[in-house]
Amino acid sequence: MSVATMSRESSAAPQTGRAARLAARTGQFKGATAGVAPGFVQGNLAILPNALAGDFLRFCQLNPKPCPLLAASSPGDFRLPTLADDLDIRTDLPRYRVFRQGELVDEPADIRGHWRDDLVAFVLGCSFSFEEALIEDGIELRHITCNATVPMYRTSIATAAAGPFHGPMVVSMRPMKPADAIRAIQITTRFPAVHGAPVHIGKPELIGIADLGKPDYGDAVPVNADEIPVFWACGVTPQSVVATVKPEFCITHYPGSMLVTDRRNTEFAIM
Amino acid sequence: MSVATMSRESSAAPQTGRAARLAARTGQFKGATAGVAPGFVQGNLAILPNALAGDFLRFCQLNPKPCPLLAASSPGDFRLPTLADDLDIRTDLPRYRVFRQGELVDEPADIRGHWRDDLVAFVLGCSFSFEEALIEDGIELRHITCNATVPMYRTSIATAAAGPFHGPMVVSMRPMKPADAIRAIQITTRFPAVHGAPVHIGKPELIGIADLGKPDYGDAVPVNADEIPVFWACGVTPQSVVATVKPEFCITHYPGSMLVTDRRNTEFAIM
Numbered sequence: 451m452s453v454a455t456m457s458r459e460s461s462a463a464p465q466t467g468r469a470a471r472l473a474a475r476t477g478q479f480k481g482a483t484a485g486v487a488p489g490f491v492q493g494n495l496a497i498l499p500n501a502l503a504g505d506f507l508r509f510c511q512l513n514p515k516p517c518p519l520l521a522a523s524s525p526g527d528f529r530l531p532t533l534a535d536d537l538d539i540r541t542d543l544p545r546y547r548v549f550r551q552g553e554l555v556d557e558p559a560d561i562r563g564h565w566r567d568d569l570v571a572f573v574l575g576c577s578f579s580f581e582e583a584l585i586e587d588g589i590e591l592r593h594i595t596c597n598a599t600v601p602m603y604r605t606s607i608a609t610a611a612a613g614p615f616h617g618p619m620v621v622s623m624r625p626m627k628p629a630d631a632i633r634a635i636q637i638t639t640r641f642p643a644v645h646g647a648p649v650h651i652g653k654p655e656l657i658g659i660a661d662l663g664k665p666d667y668g669d670a671v672p673v674n675a676d677e678i679p680v681f682w683a684c685g686v687t688p689q690s691v692v693a694t695v696k697p698e699f700c701i702t703h704y705p706g707s708m709l710v711t712d713r714r715n716t717e718f719a720i721m
Numbered sequence: 722m723s724v725a726t727m728s729r730e731s732s733a734a735p736q737t738g739r740a741a742r743l744a745a746r747t748g749q750f751k752g753a754t755a756g757v758a759p760g761f762v763q764g765n766l767a768i769l770p771n772a773l774a775g776d777f778l779r780f781c782q783l784n785p786k787p788c789p790l791l792a793a794s795s796p797g798d799f800r801l802p803t804l805a806d807d808l809d810i811r812t813d814l815p816r817y818r819v820f821r822q823g824e825l826v827d828e829p830a831d832i833r834g835h836w837r838d839d840l841v842a843f844v845l846g847c848s849f850s851f852e853e854a855l856i857e858d859g860i861e862l863r864h865i866t867c868n869a870t871v872p873m874y875r876t877s878i879a880t881a882a883a884g885p886f887h888g889p890m891v892v893s894m895r896p897m898k899p900a901d902a903i904r905a906i907q908i909t910t911r912f913p914a915v916h917g918a919p920v921h922i923g924k925p926e927l928i929g930i931a932d933l934g935k936p937d938y939g940d941a942v943p944v945n946a947d948e949i950p951v952f953w954a955c956g957v958t959p960q961s962v963v964a965t966v967k968p969e970f971c972i973t974h975y976p977g978s979m980l981v982t983d984r985r986n987t988e989f990a991i992m
Binding site: 628629631632635636639647648649650651652653656676678721 | 902907947992
């Protein structure tokens with residue numbers, strides 16, 4: 451999941467997935483993609499050497515709620531035709547992060563210089579897709595109201611391990627009135643490919659969260675007395691897990707600067 | 722909703738809707754219908770003079786969650802062919818309650834002697850249908866574990882009034898672990914004709930319930946520290962509303978002794 455919010459919308463922002471990618475590709479757009487190309491699916495990016503790809507694929511398969519895999523490239527292939535015909539994963543995101551042995555070594559706008567023949571690109575669904583559906587239903591998202599990043603927490607829920615990949619599930623939290631929480635469960639159930647239904651509701655201590663006011667990522671947001679916290683599996687989980695593994699080489703999107711695809715959010719609604 | 726539970730199952734119980742109605746019709750079966758004819762829809766019964774029928778129909782239409790109307794007869798007609806071909810509402814329930822001016826005057830096994838040409842029979846969905854789906858999914862229902870009646874509470878949620886019919890919504894409560902509560906919302910969403918999704922979750926005080934340990938109907942059940950209460954609109958709502966109106970004449974099912982139909986619970990799943 452992005453650590454930006456959907457509230458930073460700009461009237462000058464690209465309005466389609468293709469326009470967003472072209473603007474990133476030509477260097478015209480290097481910012482956060484929240485509010486860019488409304489209605490189009492955005493995704494988290496993880497690029498790993500092929501030696502780790504099999505384990506990472508298994509990890510995603512075992513943990514579909516935090517790691518909803520939208521596409522994986524062939525080794526060395528920088529295209530992802532199921533997400534967009536013209537997509538070049540090396541140039542089409544506004545900004546990237548490059549890691550060696552777990553150390554951040556570069557934050558380029560283009561990774562053609564870092565590309566290798568053994569790299570596999572993974573694109574994972576992000577909460578922008580289901581948040582759009584919640585907003586369209588009239589449900590308030592507190593972090594957007596507060597112009598903040600959604601609060602995220604490491605939990606006591608373990609992911610299922612695959613090879614070197616293991617670690618706690620990270621969740622995002624949205625406080626809601628109980629009737630909205632029930633509606634939000636119904637709506638996000640329709641989107642299993644982008645985190646789906648919540649993994650927890652109420653009582654944060656049951657999943658190892660001691661203080662909602664102290665998120666591990668993102669910003670704290672107020673939870674009112676007539677609200678309960680609702681927790682979704684979060685795309686920061688694979689980022690955190692990959693960071694723990696300290697792979698020899700790894701590239702991710704820059705926080706908030708996601709891949710914008712040609713797929714529509716509505717395509718991922720199962721009904 | 723019945724005030725019996727599904728746990729009082731007997732191997733001698735009728736196994737189909739038709740067998741259950743025949744056993745009631747011939748006087749062989751006068752008990753509670755919990756566990757009778759598994760898989761077949763059971764319903765709450767309310768019979769009112771035609772002078773009140775229009776308002777009661779509107780009340781059901783306005784309040785579909787507590788009053789999910791499965792069928793209404795023509796005035797004077799004791800058949801309900803959409804629920805079963807051979808159904809005679811005067812004989813096919815194990816036991817009835819007859820009220821005059823709101824006073825209980827009889828609890829007969831047969832109401833042919835009370836029948837009038839201006840009576841309209843209403844059958845409303847009951848929670849047995851969705852409870853069956855929850856049990857099949859492996860979700861524990863505490864009142865069944867406790868061999869008790871589900872706890873029910875009058876709330877501060879007002880129903881929408883129609884003519885003389887008005888009053889608070891009554892809810893049933895089932896304590897669940899958060900993950901089960903989320904799953905139960907998904908499952909019961911599939912059954913809008915039998916109360917559907919919960920109306921509230923967590924924080925009982927927000928809907929005017931001061932003490933979960935003191936239900937207005939049914940039995941208190943334990944709520945463990947790792948559980949949250951989940952509240953469904955309850956078929957006791959129309960019974961309580963009708964009782965307030967004190968109609969000149971009224972017949973209902975005897976608590977726990979429901980109408981058993983030929984319809985299958987699975988028919989009422991919208992997906």
